[in-house]
Amino acid sequence: MSDRLSRAIRGAAFAIGIVAGMSAAHADTTMLNVSYDPTRELYKAINESFAAKWLAETGEVVTVGQSHGGSGKQARAVIDGLEADVVTLALAYDIDAIARNSDLLGKDWQERLPNNSSPYTSIIVFLVRKGNPKGIKDWPDLLKPDVQVITPNPKTSGGARWNYLAAWAYALEQSGGDEAEAKRFVGDLYSRVPVLDAGARGSTTTFAQRELGDVLLTWENEAHLAVKHLGADKLEIVVPSTSILAEPPVALIDGNVDDHGTRRVAEAYLRYLYSPDAQEIAAQNFYRPTDQTVAARYADQFPQIPLVTIDQAFGGWQEAQKKHFADGGIFDQIYRPGQ
Amino acid sequence: MVAQARRALSIAGETVEPAGAAQARRATTEPPLVRWALIAAGVVFILLVLVLPLISVFMEALRGGAATFLHAVGDGDTWQAVRLTLLVAGIAVPLNVVFGLAAAWAIAKFDFRGKSLLITLIDLPFSVSPVISGLIYVLLYGANGWFGPALKELDIKIIFNVTGLVLATIFVTFPFVARELIPLMQEQGRDEEEAAISLGASGWRTFWHVTLPNVAWGLLYGVLLCNARAMGEFGAVSVVSGHIRGLTNTMPLHVEILYNEYDFVGAFAVASLLAGLAIVTLVAKSLLEWRYGDRLAAGRKH
Secondary structure (H helix, E strand, O other): OOHHHHHHHHHHHHHHHHHOOOOOOOOOEEEEEEEEHHHHHHHHHHHHHHHHHHHHHHOOOEEEEEEEEOHHHHHHHHHOOOOOOEEEOOOHHHHHHHHHHOOOOOOOHHHOOHHHHOOEEEEEEEEEEOOOOOOOOOHHHHHOOOOOEEOOOOOOOHHHHHHHHHHHHHHHHHOOOOHHHHHHHHHHHHOOOOOOOOOHHHHHHHHHOOOOOOEEEEEHHHHHHHHHHHOOOOEEEEOOOOEEEEOOOEEEOHHHHHHHOOHHHHHHHHHHOOOHHHHHHHHHOOOEEOOHHHHHHOOOOOOOOOEEOHHHHHOOHHHHHHHHHOOOOHHHHHOOOOO | OHHHHHHHHHHOOOOOOOOOHHHHOOOOOOOHHHHHHHHHHHHHHHHHHHHHHHHHHHHHHOOOOHHHHHHHHHOHHHHHHHHHHHHHHHHHHHHHHHHHHHHHHHHHHOOOOOHHHHHHHHHHHHHOOHHHHHHHHHHHHOOOOOOHHHHHHHOOOOOOOHHHHHHHHHHHHHHHHHHHHHHHHHHHOOHHHHHHHHOOOOHHHHHHHHHHHHHHHHHHHHHHHHHHHHHHOOHHHHHHHOOEOOOOOOHHHHHHHHHHOOOHHHHHHHHHHHHHHHHHHHHHHHHHHHHOHHHHHHHOOO
């Protein structure tokens, strides 16, 4: 498009924008963090703390907007034009999806920040009813005759994929690498799931509010939050012998920050997530800090157990997604509703 | 049912009077026991399906006491959601009044090619699922949509923005005003307008002094229905909202968010505000019917 034409169109658009009242002229900076479901409380606290720090350092007022929903759905919204300055999603695969389906950020996004771009981590734990009436201590206990398991649908939920992979990794380890055995274990596990909710929060509600099932597989942070909100007299957390290191990654959406002129503040925001202050907030919200000093202070809160990682046990998210969760993948083979 | 049938018939351009012969004998012949059993079944059904859920919303909202309720309602994000809902309805409803009046006027008072096609198009939002109504805007105006690249070039934002919420709401509530007015205007015919014109009134004057006063009550009724739906719409706005806290969350969306955040009292408090708005609308409608029942009845038949 020629420069004059594009300038003319821009002028017209500007006029239309004013007429329609769409041109939001902000004296202060606003940026948008598009995140997944369980992080609402975490980012509410971090955003306030970041804004205070940014004001003190630069004299600029910054407001960080929050948008939450299922991780895959949020990635879809960013691809469709939700103008995120940064995304903080449940798993790398969803940010990969943004990189693949748009030109908003580079495919090497995960190498740009420390720890695979994951400022905090979590693990998959069990949530059981108070007193643990079914005696669920570890993964094999999930297959006891009368145990019903609640976990969301791995096709739609990020947390559900971590749950599935944690179970798979345990079974593979136990059988000395026998995939047929792992498939049997996970198949048996999912035959005990009475309802697959679309997202992690939905499953928590099913388990805690509707009182379905004997054990909920979920994020450690989500389990702590459920205990905090729904009562330590009703629920308790069981940490299994092994689990998976869940790394919810963060990324700068280059295409949007350049349009908004927010690159500087958005980059500072992501760096801030790794700072001791933000790490402290993460730990208070039951996310495992990656900062060793902060982690040491909260050692009691986060039991150390052997953890597999997605890269080491599954060869990364692309591999895991293709093998397990794509149409016709192992999950489709083992999950037969109503049987 | 009768009203609908009349409506359908009057759209076709006919007016049919219900058969008067049936009034000569008793309308029902069933024994009293059967009649009362049927009435009781109806009442129980209404209680279980309509009244109890409504009561439970208010009960849940007030479960933590009035102070908790006020705290939940006074939250900044809640007020923003209320303001946004009123803003969206405040833009969508007047526009749909203009569109609906224009469409009904054109359809009822003029003959032109494609009239039945226009009627079908007006009905389209009734038959399309609200989620689809939202998705079509994402498909058209989203970053990867048909107009996405052009809109980006022009720096115009439609989806995940108040504009998108207003568009989706206009689409979903489009038929309400037009559908109220079309049968009414068709029943009234064109005689009065023709008389006004032949006496020398201009088109505008005829519209303001003849057409509009004739349909005023029907219009008001349509506005109330349109407004109730505009404020309560969930599916379509959920797709185009982007769920940005304090920015693009309307009240129905905010209810869902609060519920998912374990804030059950907050969720039901906001839900009770929405229900309150709906009840105000219904009461307003009933008051109008009661106070001006005869004039309403003269203009419209249900």
